[in-house]
Amino acid sequence: MNYSWKIAKLGLTDQLNTDDVLLENAIVNIKWKRIVQDADGIRTSYVGNTTIDASNIAAADFVALNDVTNVQVTGWLTDALQEAGIAKIDAVLLAKVERKRLRNVSPSW
Numbered sequence: 001m002n003y004s005w006k007i008a009k010l011g012l013t014d015q016l017n018t019d020d021v022l023l024e025n026a027i028v029n030i031k032w033k034r035i036v037q038d039a040d041g042i043r044t045s046y047v048g049n050t051t052i053d054a055s056n057i058a059a060a061d062f063v064a065l066n067d068v069t070n071v072q073v074t075g076w077l078t079d080a081l082q083e084a085g086i087a088k089i090d091a092v093l094l095a096k097v098e099r100k101r102l103r104n105v106s107p108s109w
Contacts, residue, residue, distance in 0.1 A: 001097075003090065005074050006033040008047075012065065015054045025065040026054035030077050034086075036093040044096040046089050050080050 011029025014022055030050045037043040054062075063072060078086065 001039075001094075002037045003093075004035045005077065006035060006045075007070060007073050007077075008032060010068075010073065011051075017055050017057055017059065017062075019059065021059040023054050023057065023059070023062050026057075026062070027065070027068065027073065027076070028052055028054060030073060030080075032077055034089050034093065036090070036097060038097055040101075042097050042100050044093060044100060046093055046096075048089070050077055052076055052080050 007030060009029075009031040010027050011031070012025045013028050014024050015026040015028065017023055028051060030052065031048075032050065033045050033047050035043065035045045081089070
């Protein structure tokens with residue numbers, strides 16, 4: 001199975017961190033899609049929306065919106081979902097692949 005992430009949209013807001021420094025255009029919401037494709041080419045996806053909190057980010061560690069990369073956002077997403085959350089998503093994806101693999105026929109009688 002080949003898994004990948006697609007970041008669809010980012011939700012932004014100006015947020016104060018714990019040092020009362022304003023973080024402009026902080027990413028606080030990630031709309032995403034988890035995609036799987038098996039060896040036979042069967043492909044399916046799971047769409048989600050995850051909220052993240054920027055208030056614990058020090059001003060020195062804050063990444064400005066124009067400097068943010070897909071790799072960084074994917075890392076923040078997987079940190080927020082944690083291994084257990086990703087495992088649940090992957091289980092749903094596997095079930096969807098199996099449903100797509102199932103063939104139906106109408107009996108001739």
